[in-house]
Amino acid sequence: MKILILGAGVTGSSVAGALANEANDIVVIDRKPELLSALKERLDIATVIGNAAHPSVLEQAGVRNMDIVIAVTDRDETNMLACQIIKTLYSKPKTIARVRAIDFLKHPELFDPNGLDIDIVISPEQIVMEAIHNLIKFPGVLHISAFADGLVRLFSIKAVKEGFVTGKKISALKEKLANGKIRVVAIFRQGQAINVNGEAMVMEGDEVFFVSPRHKIRKVLSELHTLEAPIKSIMIAGGGHVGKRLAMALENNHQVKVIEYNPVRVRKIANELENTTVLQGDCADETLLVDELIGKTDLFCAITNNDGANIIAAALAKKLGVKKTICLLNHSSYVKLLAGSEIDVVVLPNQETLGSILKHVRKGDVARVSSLCGGSAEAIEAIAHKDSKGLSVVGQRVDEIKLPSGVVLGALIRNKEVIPIHHNTVFEENDHIVMFALDKKLVKNIESYFHRI
Amino acid sequence: MQTKVVLRSIGLLLMMFSTTLFFPLFISYVYQDGAALTFWKSFFIILASGALLWFPLRHEKRQLYHRDGFLIVALFWAILGTMGAVPMYLAETPNMTFTDAVFEAVSGFTTTGATVLEGLDTMPKSILMYRQQLQWLGGMGVVVLALAVLPVLGIGGMQLFKAEVPGPVKDSKLTPRIAGTAKALWTIYLSITIACAISYRLAGMDWFDAVGHSFATTANGGYSTHDASFGYFNSPALDMIAIFFMAISGMNFAIHFAALQRGSLKVYKLDSETRCYLGLMIISGLVVGAHLYYHSISGFSLSEAMIHGMFQIVSFMTTSGFISTNFFQWPGVSPILLVFIGFIGGCAGSTAGGLKVIRVMLLYKQGQREILNLIHPNAYIPVKVGKEVQQDRVISAVWGFFGLYVVSFVVIMLLMMEFGLDQVTAFSAVAACINNVGPGLGEVSTSFKTVSDGVKWLGCIAMLLGRLEIFTILVLLSPRYWRY
Numbered sequence: 023m024k025i026l027i028l029g030a031g032v033t034g035s036s037v038a039g040a041l042a043n044e045a046n047d048i049v050v051i052d053r054k055p056e057l058l059s060a061l062k063e064r065l066d067i068a069t070v071i072g073n074a075a076h077p078s079v080l081e082q083a084g085v086r087n088m089d090i091v092i093a094v095t096d097r098d099e100t101n102m103l104a105c106q107i108i109k110t111l112y113s114k115p116k117t118i119a120r121v122r123a124i125d126f127l128k129h130p131e132l133f134d135p136n137g138l139d140i141d142i143v144i145s146p147e148q149i150v151m152e153a154i155h156n157l158i159k160f161p162g163v164l165h166i167s168a169f170a171d172g173l174v175r176l177f178s179i180k181a182v183k184e185g186f187v188t189g190k191k192i193s194a195l196k197e198k199l200a201n202g203k204i205r206v207v208a209i210f211r212q213g214q215a216i217n218v219n220g221e222a223m224v225m226e227g228d229e230v231f232f233v234s235p236r237h238k239i240r241k242v243l244s245e246l247h248t249l250e251a252p253i254k255s256i257m258i259a260g261g262g263h264v265g266k267r268l269a270m271a272l273e274n275n276h277q278v279k280v281i282e283y284n285p286v287r288v289r290k291i292a293n294e295l296e297n298t299t300v301l302q303g304d305c306a307d308e309t310l311l312v313d314e315l316i317g318k319t320d321l322f323c324a325i326t327n328n329d330g331a332n333i334i335a336a337a338l339a340k341k342l343g344v345k346k347t348i349c350l351l352n353h354s355s356y357v358k359l360l361a362g363s364e365i366d367v368v369v370l371p372n373q374e375t376l377g378s379i380l381k382h383v384r385k386g387d388v389a390r391v392s393s394l395c396g397g398s399a400e401a402i403e404a405i406a407h408k409d410s411k412g413l414s415v416v417g418q419r420v421d422e423i424k425l426p427s428g429v430v431l432g433a434l435i436r437n438k439e440v441i442p443i444h445h446n447t448v449f450e451e452n453d454h455i456v457m458f459a460l461d462k463k464l465v466k467n468i469e470s471y472f473h474r475i
Numbered sequence: 476m477q478t479k480v481v482l483r484s485i486g487l488l489l490m491m492f493s494t495t496l497f498f499p500l501f502i503s504y505v506y507q508d509g510a511a512l513t514f515w516k517s518f519f520i521i522l523a524s525g526a527l528l529w530f531p532l533r534h535e536k537r538q539l540y541h542r543d544g545f546l547i548v549a550l551f552w553a554i555l556g557t558m559g560a561v562p563m564y565l566a567e568t569p570n571m572t573f574t575d576a577v578f579e580a581v582s583g584f585t586t587t588g589a590t591v592l593e594g595l596d597t598m599p600k601s602i603l604m605y606r607q608q609l610q611w612l613g614g615m616g617v618v619v620l621a622l623a624v625l626p627v628l629g630i631g632g633m634q635l636f637k638a639e640v641p642g643p644v645k646d647s648k649l650t651p652r653i654a655g656t657a658k659a660l661w662t663i664y665l666s667i668t669i670a671c672a673i674s675y676r677l678a679g680m681d682w683f684d685a686v687g688h689s690f691a692t693t694a695n696g697g698y699s700t701h702d703a704s705f706g707y708f709n710s711p712a713l714d715m716i717a718i719f720f721m722a723i724s725g726m727n728f729a730i731h732f733a734a735l736q737r738g739s740l741k742v743y744k745l746d747s748e749t750r751c752y753l754g755l756m757i758i759s760g761l762v763v764g765a766h767l768y769y770h771s772i773s774g775f776s777l778s779e780a781m782i783h784g785m786f787q788i789v790s791f792m793t794t795s796g797f798i799s800t801n802f803f804q805w806p807g808v809s810p811i812l813l814v815f816i817g818f819i820g821g822c823a824g825s826t827a828g829g830l831k832v833i834r835v836m837l838l839y840k841q842g843q844r845e846i847l848n849l850i851h852p853n854a855y856i857p858v859k860v861g862k863e864v865q866q867d868r869v870i871s872a873v874w875g876f877f878g879l880y881v882v883s884f885v886v887i888m889l890l891m892m893e894f895g896l897d898q899v900t901a902f903s904a905v906a907a908c909i910n911n912v913g914p915g916l917g918e919v920s921t922s923f924k925t926v927s928d929g930v931k932w933l934g935c936i937a938m939l940l941g942r943l944e945i946f947t948i949l950v951l952l953s954p955r956y957w958r959y
Binding site for chain 1: 847851852853854855856857859862864
């Protein structure tokens with residue numbers, strides 16, 4: 023596939039990185055030559071220097087033959103305008119634009135064909151914010167993402183001694199797990215995936231991934247003994263876009279404090295937020311944290327744009343007695359550093375954003391992709407379609423399909439209802455199937471089963 | 476200072492004012508009350524003095540400076556107080572001293588409604604209507620009226636507008652042009668007045684009373700054509716109409732304008748000052764009503780108690796000062812509560828006086844902010860009204876205003892006590908004057924007739940300070956103002 027990426031910032035380059043490995047032709051446009059040369063060094067891509075909204079620059083990047091344009095420059099206006107220009111002049115490419123400002127997002131009709139005509143609008147801050155918000159809604163959960171319009175959720179927990187799965191074989195759990203409606207799709211033991219089949223056993227300390235209908239989550243979590251006391255007081259370190267939106271989403275039902283270093287930004291967000299206490303200071307300042315009663319706080323979210331500061335602040339907060347910490351990391355390689363540390367949950371915004379972009383880039387009827395575990399594993403939602411060559415899964419029984427090892431079926435959604443998966447279940451046209459792939463190289467394998475030709 | 480331009484403007488304003496005497500003149504001919512000659516004389520005196528100022532300076536058409544606005548407005552209100560007194564001073568009934576006439580005129584213009592007259596029911600109709608009309612002119616502001624109808628004054632109109640319009644933020648225009656804003660304000664004002672007059676007529680007043688009371692109601696003035704004020708009619712329907720129109724006139728006219736323009740009532744719900752104003756009004760009205768009912772000495776039935784409680788609260792909060800019953804004989808805390816609710820007053824940009832709800836809200840929020848800042852020393856806490864962040868400049872101006880308000884209050888109160896008033900009377904008299912409420916407690920609960928001349932003059936000063944919101948007058952007392 024031919025993909026044009028506008029903007030070589032953090033998102034732009036990680037999208038380029040993720041897609042460059044999948045046999046796509048990628049061109050990146052940015053105004054800053056130094057960003058582009060660094061990217062070119064690392065990846066096998068072409069680059070063009072210039073304003074991403076100028077037709078001449080787009081032309082130079084070969085926009086005519088592109089299949090997809092992903093506009094992720096740091097300015098909303100450029101992204102939206104570039105997409106509109108491309109639609110007006112070339113009309114062929116599918117356009118994806120990143121829009122951050124809530125002012126634009128509040129008016130979805132702006133992006134209709136009558137308006138700016140952008141095919142897909144993504145808002146990474148919103149995605150990251152929702153990811154963190156979900157973690158707050160389900161305390162004790164390490165990761166959570168939604169599939170099939172929110173009908174099904176994928177979530178992971180750390181197995182504790184008292185939980186009913188601990189020390190049991192998966193095959194013995196059917197009864198407990200709502201007769202197959204909830205499935206264990208992956209088990210990670212000390213960072214390593216172990217094979218999930220009926221004989222696999224969950225040990226204390228494992229990270230276990232479940233796929234479950236939405237309404238069952240709370241019940242399962244409480245039986246797993248991981249549902250912690252609801253979170254009431256939250257301290258957010260970093261008042262950037264994510265911090266501000268998170269505070270906005272939480273401030274009416276929780277006690278929220280935001281710590282931000284830049285006095286100008288402090289004023290700006292304090293003016294926009296209503297029930298949040300906005301503090302000016304360093305989020306790793308012990309006196310400030312102690313004065314603001316960190317010891318009585320339920321959750322500390324370190325979400326500045328500096329990974330180092332996030333790690334330090336989260337570790338410090340934990341030392342000072344906060345019940346739980348969430349740490350945001352832009353560089354997924356740091357995740358390895360945190361294994362065994364006191365930080366409870368790590369959120370990787372690039373993965374979240376990447377997931378939302380990837381699902382539009384992937385071939386076939388693959389509806390939603392979620393990048394997990396530092397990008398190495400992926401959860402996929404695919405739609406089953408008949409095809410002439412008989413490669414499709416439609417009409418086949420579950421035990422007839424030879425999925426590569428490392429791919430696990432998570433959930434089957436038929437007509438907006440979750441159907442339990444047994445070995446003799448037969449797939450039908452338009453079934454949504456949620457799968458978990460331990461290695462993202464397997465994704466291409468899966469795609470072949472669902473590709474409409 | 477551009478003395479010539481200032482004097483020329485005042486001359487023009489006086490000439491304009493002289494024409495307003497035609498309405499009482501007309502009333503005089505209709506009712507044949509024998510006061511026509513008085514009004515003809517007054518008309519020529521005012522017109523002549525205006526012309527005398529204007530004619531020699533008629534070519535002085537320079538742009539007004541920022542500071543000229545204060546002088547024109549303050550001077551004009553002072554001169555108007557004196558000139559407005561002319562018809563009452565000249566009239567045979569009532570036979571008034573100069574001091575009394577000025578007090579009555581200033582009280583009228585500033586929409587205070589404190590009176591020195593008794594026996595209103597037997598007075599010439601034209602004089603009565605003249606008093607009502609003074610209040611109506613003062614309600615929205617004579618200078619604002621002049622800006623609406625006299626294009627000559629348009630030069631530097633913003634300075635004049637700012638000096639006369641009440642509220643902490645004065646440069647909010649309704650339309651891009653100042654003359655358009657003034658016209659819009661007066662159009663709304665006139666429409667409310669007409670609606671009010673018709674409602675009164677339908678509920679049982681005769682046309683004379685209906686028009687007269689509608690003038691005083693929309694202006695939140697408080698003059699009545701009867702000694703017993705609204706108590707004369709003894710009609711719950713009229714009381715409720717009065718409550719409604721006083722409350723409407725106590726709201727910001729910019730909000731009325733916005734509601735008209737967008738054609739929806741949501742505007743009122745969204746404005747936090749209006750919400751706070753109505754909330755305070757309804758809660759304290761119910762409290763006073765319940766209080767009256769449970770202290771059975773007042774002998775009211777539940778509905779009577781509620782209507783009287785609400786009427787008196789609305790009347791004091793909008794600083795009208797109408798009286799539906801002898802509130803000063805009410806038991807317990809009620810009369811004092813009424814005086815204090817007059818301090819809060821109506822909304823900014825309304826015809827009501829007092830500190831204004833928005834200022835009280837800002838003071839409260841500032842206090843709240845200080846407490847929060849003690850708990851979170853590192854926090855930045857903006858002061859917000861609704862979702863709008865208030866500039867620190869506005870907040871400190873409100874504090875300055877409040878400080879000067881208290882100082883003026885204390886000084887005038889001490890001086891009044893020196894002139895022989897007892898403490899309760901002095902306190903309530905100053906509150907009645909500076910908040911433009913009208914009735915006080917003790918000796919001044921119905922009229923200022925019995926107090927000494929010194930107290931009356933102090934009252935005039937307090938009324939002007941209150942109506943022009945302190946700064947416009949006090950700025951003239953600063954030596955820096957007169958230096959270049």
